[in-house]
Amino acid sequence: MDYEKVIPGIIKKTDSKILLIVLDGVGGLPHSETGKTELETASTPFLDEMASKSSCGLTIPVLNGITPGSGPGHIALFGYDPIETQIGRGVLECLGIGATVGKDDIAIRGNFATITPDRIVTDRRAGRISTEENQEIVSLLSEKIKEIKGVKVSIYTVKEHRCAIVLKGSGLAPYVSENDPQKEGQPLKPIKALDRSSDKTAEVLSEIEKKVMEILMPVDTKAKGLLFRGISKLPDIKTFSEKYKLNAACIATYPMYKGIAKVVGMDVIDGLETIESEINALKGIYNQYDFFFLHIKKTDSYGEDGNFEAKVKTIEEADRCLSVIKNMKFGAIAITGDHSTPALLKSHSWHPLPLLINSPYAIQDDAKRLTERECAKGILGRIYSKEIMYLLLAYSLKLDKFGA
Ligand code: ZN
Secondary structure (H helix, E strand, O other), rough: OOHHHHHHHEEOOOOOEEEEHHHEOOEEEOOOOOOOOOHHHOOOOOHHHHHOOOOOEEOOOOOOOOOOOOHHHHHHHOOOOOOOOOOOOOHHHHHHOOOOOOOOOOOEEEEEEEOOOOOOOOOHHHHHHHHHHHHHHHHHHHHHHOEEEEEEEEEEEEOEEEEEEEEEEOOOOOOOOOOOOOOOEOOOOOOOEHHHHHHHHHHHHHHHHHHHHHHHHHOOOOOOOEEEEEOOOOOOOOOHHHHHHOOOEEEOOHHHHHHHHOOOOOOOEEOOOHHHHHHHHHHHHHHHHOOEEEEEOOOHHHHHOOHHHHHHHHHHHHHHOOOOOOOOOOOOOEEEEOOEEEOOOOOOOOEEEEEEEEEOOOOOOOOOOOOHHHHOOOOOOOOOEHHHHHHHHHHOOOHHHHHO
């Protein structure tokens, strides 16, 4: 991105604080009866007041028409190009369950599968075993497979037939072929290094594959082996302190968002469960940091469930809880989402979402609410999510003039 050429020369550390509030999946679509979106339906006195006093606009998470996962959605909000900076599926899976992934580690998504002794995959999901059965198998495997060729192996239950694996050791690279034949009735594919740097990873994974089969063959379960997918490493990126000179904190309830925040070098506040506890955490750590990422998850979950009313209620709850930030001082505040999750679609979508930026230096515009249609009237226009961080730095007066 061009910003990388400009920012290092003009960024400065100041006392002003930045708050980025992400209402996950907040963007929606009109209800068939009322013609109003979730945000338009919700009663949101605080967000309305903020929007009236802010510059507003719409954000495009990745590219027009592209529906992002929460991973790319957040990477963009943190000011990284979501296409250049992709977080591998294995890494996301491991971060999602709260596993620690170090910068030299290999992270993998695992599927328990039914495999015959002569390596034919007969069920790629092992009959979708229960999560409890998965936990029993994982604890058996964890006891028997701790280290291979000096590489520490950690296996975690995700749910049903899914698990996650972290390899910790030196000389590991993620470029190896997967053993999943993709079709049932086919043999396991050999795990091969696709470059020299990945030789050791391929050896370790082949050994794990073999050991898992040996251990599980005599056990009364449909899970007889492991398919490895999404074999990946953390992206090599600059942290918030390197990139923006910011001392950043993450206030979130779900492991995946905490994990992504850790990838960009934020300190993660643990033990939070409700929006209220998140706001209390924000108050508690206010003096220690100059950047706060506050993530609210439930808006997305209800969108995914197709539960329009519950999504509206969550927006209203967030509005009530967030209102205390009126009494706190920030150089700049952004409130937006990482992508839309319209209840109508029961899934993420490509639609642009509302954004407000509040700062003493923001021009108030015609957008009076944080909604899709109101923010379309805003002065910020339509911007890419990856630009928001740079606006926040500017509005909080952390950027010097570029050039003489
Ligand atoms: Zn999301």
